[in-house]
Amino acid sequence: MSEKPSVLVIGGGIAGIQASLDLAGRGFQVYVLDETPTIGGRMAQLDKTFPTMDCSICILAPKMMECYRHPNIKLLTYSELKEVKGSVGNFQVKILKKPRFVDETKCTGCGVCAEHCPIEVPNDFDMKLGMRKAIYMPMPQAVPRMMTVDRENCIECKLCTKVCRAGAVDFTQQSQDVELNVGAIIIATGFDQYDPSEIIEYGYQKHRNVLTALEFERWVCASGPVGGHLLRPADGGIPKKVAFIQCVGSRSRKFGTPFCSSVCCMYATKEALIIREHAPDVQVYIFYNELRVFGKGFQEFVNRARDEYGVKYIRSRPGEIREEPTKSLSIWYDDTLTREIKSLNDVDLVVLCPALVPRPGNKKLAEIMGIELDDCGFFKVTHPLFAPVDASVQGIFVCGYCQSPKDIPDSVAQASAAAARAAEALAMVQAQRLGGR
Amino acid sequence: MTVTEYEPKIVGFLCNWCGYAGADLAGTSRLSYPTNIRIIRVMCSGRVEPAFILNAFENGADGVLVAGCHPGDCHYRSGNQHAEKRIEKTRKLLDLVGIGSDRLRLEWISAAEGEKFASVIKDFTEKLRVSGPSPLGKELVVEPVQHKATESIYDILKRTGALYCQECGKCSSSCPITRLDPLYSPRLAVEKALMGLENAVLTDKGLWSCLTCYLCRQRCPLDIEYDELIRSCRAKASANGILGNCSHEGVLYSLSRLMANPEPIQNRLGWVPQGAEIAKAGDVLYFAGCLPYFDVVFDDMGVKHIEIAQSMLKILNAAGIKPVLMENERCCGHDLSFTGDMSNFEKLAKMNIAAIKKSGASTVVTNCPECYRTLKVDYAELFGKPKFEVMHASEFLTDLIDNGKIKFTGKLAKKVSYQDPCRLGRHMGVYDAPRKVISSIPGVELVEMERNREGALCCGVSAWMGCGRHSKQMQIERLAEAKGTTADLLVTACPKCQIHFNCTLSEKMPVKKEEVAIETCDLSVLVARALNLTQTPNVVEMIKNE
Numbered sequence: 001m002s003e004k005p006s007v008l009v010i011g012g013g014i015a016g017i018q019a020s021l022d023l024a025g026r027g028f029q030v031y032v033l034d035e036t037p038t039i040g041g042r043m044a045q046l047d048k049t050f051p052t053m054d055c056s057i058c059i060l061a062p063k064m065m066e067c068y069r070h071p072n073i074k075l076l077t078y079s080e081l082k083e084v085k086g087s088v089g090n091f092q093v094k095i096l097k098k099p100r101f102v103d104e105t106k107c108t109g110c111g112v113c114a115e116h117c118p119i120e121v122p123n124d125f126d127m128k129l130g131m132r133k134a135i136y137m138p139m140p141q142a143v144p145r146m147m148t149v150d151r152e153n154c155i156e157c158k159l160c161t162k163v164c165r166a167g168a169v170d171f172t173q174q175s176q177d178v179e180l181n182v183g184a185i186i187i188a189t190g191f192d193q194y195d196p197s198e199i200i201e202y203g204y205q206k207h208r209n210v211l212t213a214l215e216f217e218r219w220v221c222a223s224g225p226v227g228g229h230l231l232r233p234a235d236g237g238i239p240k241k242v243a244f245i246q247c248v249g250s251r252s253r254k255f256g257t258p259f260c261s262s263v264c265c266m267y268a269t270k271e272a273l274i275i276r277e278h279a280p281d282v283q284v285y286i287f288y289n290e291l292r293v294f295g296k297g298f299q300e301f302v303n304r305a306r307d308e309y310g311v312k313y314i315r316s317r318p319g320e321i322r323e324e325p326t327k328s329l330s331i332w333y334d335d336t337l338t339r340e341i342k343s344l345n346d347v348d349l350v351v352l353c354p355a356l357v358p359r360p361g362n363k364k365l366a367e368i369m370g371i372e373l374d375d376c377g378f379f380k381v382t383h384p385l386f387a388p389v390d391a392s393v394q395g396i397f398v399c400g401y402c403q404s405p406k407d408i409p410d411s412v413a414q415a416s417a418a419a420a421r422a423a424e425a426l427a428m429v430q431a432q433r434l435g436g437r
Numbered sequence: 438m439t440v441t442e443y444e445p446k447i448v449g450f451l452c453n454w455c456g457y458a459g460a461d462l463a464g465t466s467r468l469s470y471p472t473n474i475r476i477i478r479v480m481c482s483g484r485v486e487p488a489f490i491l492n493a494f495e496n497g498a499d500g501v502l503v504a505g506c507h508p509g510d511c512h513y514r515s516g517n518q519h520a521e522k523r524i525e526k527t528r529k530l531l532d533l534v535g536i537g538s539d540r541l542r543l544e545w546i547s548a549a550e551g552e553k554f555a556s557v558i559k560d561f562t563e564k565l566r567v568s569g570p571s572p573l574g575k576e577l578v579v580e581p582v583q584h585k586a587t588e589s590i591y592d593i594l595k596r597t598g599a600l601y602c603q604e605c606g607k608c609s610s611s612c613p614i615t616r617l618d619p620l621y622s623p624r625l626a627v628e629k630a631l632m633g634l635e636n637a638v639l640t641d642k643g644l645w646s647c648l649t650c651y652l653c654r655q656r657c658p659l660d661i662e663y664d665e666l667i668r669s670c671r672a673k674a675s676a677n678g679i680l681g682n683c684s685h686e687g688v689l690y691s692l693s694r695l696m697a698n699p700e701p702i703q704n705r706l707g708w709v710p711q712g713a714e715i716a717k718a719g720d721v722l723y724f725a726g727c728l729p730y731f732d733v734v735f736d737d738m739g740v741k742h743i744e745i746a747q748s749m750l751k752i753l754n755a756a757g758i759k760p761v762l763m764e765n766e767r768c769c770g771h772d773l774s775f776t777g778d779m780s781n782f783e784k785l786a787k788m789n790i791a792a793i794k795k796s797g798a799s800t801v802v803t804n805c806p807e808c809y810r811t812l813k814v815d816y817a818e819l820f821g822k823p824k825f826e827v828m829h830a831s832e833f834l835t836d837l838i839d840n841g842k843i844k845f846t847g848k849l850a851k852k853v854s855y856q857d858p859c860r861l862g863r864h865m866g867v868y869d870a871p872r873k874v875i876s877s878i879p880g881v882e883l884v885e886m887e888r889n890r891e892g893a894l895c896c897g898v899s900a901w902m903g904c905g906r907h908s909k910q911m912q913i914e915r916l917a918e919a920k921g922t923t924a925d926l927l928v929t930a931c932p933k934c935q936i937h938f939n940c941t942l943s944e945k946m947p948v949k950k951e952e953v954a955i956e957t958c959d960l961s962v963l964v965a966r967a968l969n970l971t972q973t974p975n976v977v978e979m980i981k982n983e
Binding site: 319 | 598601603604605606607608609610611612615616619622624625656657658659660887890891892
């Protein structure tokens with residue numbers, strides 16, 4: 001064990017960030033592992049948050065920077081967990097730090113290399129709607145602010161090497177094995193979006209004006225692929241009618257997942273408000289199944305959307321979306337309250353709200369750490385009521401969406417809980433070492 | 438029963454104006470004739486459907502007499518001419534199904550011909566005494582209703598997953614029938630059942646409107662087995678004496694029920710062309726299904742479906758396969774099982790399984806997706822997984838092509854679109870095999886309709902349930918979609934889809950014919966054509982000739 005008791009946090013999203021800041025603030029050494037080149041996670045991709053309508057990155061970026069600057073926090077971005085041995089108080093962890101092919105001590109993140117790079121590939125951060133270069137920073141607010149070379153797509157023209165004034169590009173860089181000794185581990189791997197293309201009747205990836213919710217967040221975000229304008233993806237036209245479809249793959253026994261993702265009703269409402277704020281003349285429809293808006297101020301938020309912003313809520317899961325020759329869409333639905341079966345025509349943009357699912361990588365993580373997942377792929381806890389953050393191995397804790405569906409405030413609260421439980425575990429080990437009990 | 442005790446039972450359908458009046462005259466003239474006839478008065482001999490006659494036999498008749506006005510004397514101008522055609526058709530059916538056409542008689546008896554009536558009855562009774570009782574024996578014994586009919590609505594809901602219903606309306610907004618007829622919807626059916634309104638569920642006309650086309654089940658996020666739910670509710674309803682509107686007056690159900698009787702020996706192999714090689718036992722069995730019957734029932738629509746069976750047989754022979762054809766093959770029972778007659782369905786299943794077993798076949802090939810589903814899924818559900826494998830023609834043809842057993846030498850320059858039959862596609866998940874077969878024919882270009890594969894629109898009728906306005910609308914919509922692909926040919930892998938499309942194409946319709954007129958063709962016929970084994974008349978041209 002290093003001098004300071006330390007904790008490994010897996011996942012640099014809002015839950016991981018909160019847990020890390022909490023622990024670092026208590027004087028523990030924290031390592032934050034993230035497989036992507038930047039921390040920030042899903043929250044960094046969002047345009048706004050509900051129910052406060054804050055700019056998401058604006059409130060997240062300071063926390064990301066705090067993590068970066070905190071003397072007790074070390075970021076291990078673009079890295080993978082390889083092995084975990086030992087037990088609470090003494091986990092030996094092996095991490096593979098993938099080569100960025102950019103010297104982290106030299107790169108200033110000025111981005112000149114990307115300007116010159118001739119290769120363009122779809123940017124994962126923008127849900128592949130926008131492009132990035134083969135040498136890239138996923139987003140403008142990336143932390144650490146540093147370029148990464150995507151060797152899969154790089155043609156090794158080495159133009160970046162020539163133009164980098166800091167001399168940071170280094171194609172000889174090798175992957176690095178990092179070995180750590182930590183007292184506790186916190187898992188905060190967040191969620192993935194269910195791919196709704198198997199629900200063929202909604203035409204995702206077939207009809208160009210059908211987007212998923214996360215795609216839509218990037219689509220309307222000022223830092224997104226079209227600079228924050230509300231446009232029809234198929235032709236860049238100005239939409240007049242936008243529809244959201246809830247429960248795409250969630251609460252399902254066939255496609256997707258059996259559980260409720262718990263945030264879609266609210267984020268759809270939020271996105272509807274974003275649209276109305278962008279362009280007050282756009283008609284917005286939300287096809288919902290049940291409005292599960294259970295949090296503080298949530299129902300009021302929906303009421304406001306309905307009453308003040310004129311968002312139309314229709315209780316129905318539409319049967320199919322058909323594309324008209326103009327690329328506009330018509331949605332066939334059964335209004336289950338009025339029992340009318342009809343179609344909503346000339347819809348310019350349909351936003352599907354797919355199930356949010358635990359990351360598929362959780363399985364591998366669970367194997368490495370010897371902990372259990374539930375049937376859906378969420379990390380199991382030892383007691384759902386009284387130990388909601390304790391994984392099935394002592395000293396390993398979980399928080400955020402990877403434990404169960406939840407929104408940002410709940411993820412943050414649970415992250416603090418996990419941090420507190422980790423601190424408690426470390427204190428216990430310390431006390432034992434000091435000869436107590 | 439010994440022969441001496443046998444008294445023939447004759448059901449007489451007598452036209453009101455002539456036949457019945459003739460019988461009346463025989464009575465008032467105190468003429469004596471055998472008491473073997475039971476008379477049913479109809480307004481015109483032309484009203485007597487093949488189904489009526491088959492029904493009479495089902496219910497124990499040894500002979501059927503239809504009597505109408507002399508040619509030229511019909512009180513409705515041409516009713517007796519219709520009767521003549523229908524009786525001719527029915528005779529063919531009776532021969533096919535093994536009852537024998539000599540048990541049906543059509544006579545022209547005028548109101549003045551009391552004596553003729555008496556002598557016809559005498560003669561017919563004597564002839565029937567010689568031919569012996571109907572091969573059906575006594576009245577059809579219906580076994581006690583089966584499990585599906587005795588299940589409670591709650592159990593049906595539970596078994597089919599309908600208790601999970603979230604009433605989201607995805608089924609109802611997908612249903613092609615609901616879109617045209619909002620009185621029926623899968624959601625409302627489930628809703629009524631969930632509320633415990635058993636009567637409302639069973640007496641709902643919509644119960645019989647459902648096509649069991651599986652589109653709602655395909656899309657239902659809760660995977661509710663609507664097709665099974667509807668089938669079970671229909672079994673329950675029919676056990677309570679509630680029946681739906683069957684198309685063609687139920688003649689096809691009658692035929693199925695007649696085949697469910699073990700006694701009659703069918704004459705169903707008349708279609709086998711001379712020189713074709715067939716076997717009584719062997720590895721591959723070709724299950725022709727009701728194709729020989731279709732051509733008779735739908736002769737006025739120009740249905741020549743036996744060509745499908747003949748094409749398949751030629752292809753199999755060309756591939757060096759000598760298939761087993763069962764002399765007394767019976768209807769698979771699909772239509773009965775989907776209209777609630779589980780008891781006759783089970784009888785058919787039992788006899789077919791036994792006959793297939795006897796043939797020693799390890800592979801059963803069918804052209805009809807309904808047979809395919811029934812043999813493969815429903816039989817297995819009833820009696821456990823059978824020892825033989827069931828393959829649809831499209832799958833079998835794919836194998837033949839893959840193994841080089843059949844080779845296309847020429848080119849068939851056609852643009853082709855493909856109709857996914859609901860039983861083959863959504864019910865059984867066979868989407869690729871027929872497409873593969875089509876695409877492997879040199880020169881053929883496959884163009885997809887907008888709604889294809891899992892999302893394909895049904896042909897509008899299934900299990901011969903109530904073909905009406907909505908069915909026609911669906912067929913027109915689908916044909917227009919096919920026409921819109923600019924294809925020359927609409928290929929189906931289901932003989933029934935083809936019948937339904939051709940029926941619509943041969944009728945008056947509310948749209949211009951050129952917007953929907955497209956030649957239809959069965960997959961096996963297309964393959965046989967591409968192999969130069971057969972020629973098919975062109976449906977589009979036929980329409981222009983009219």
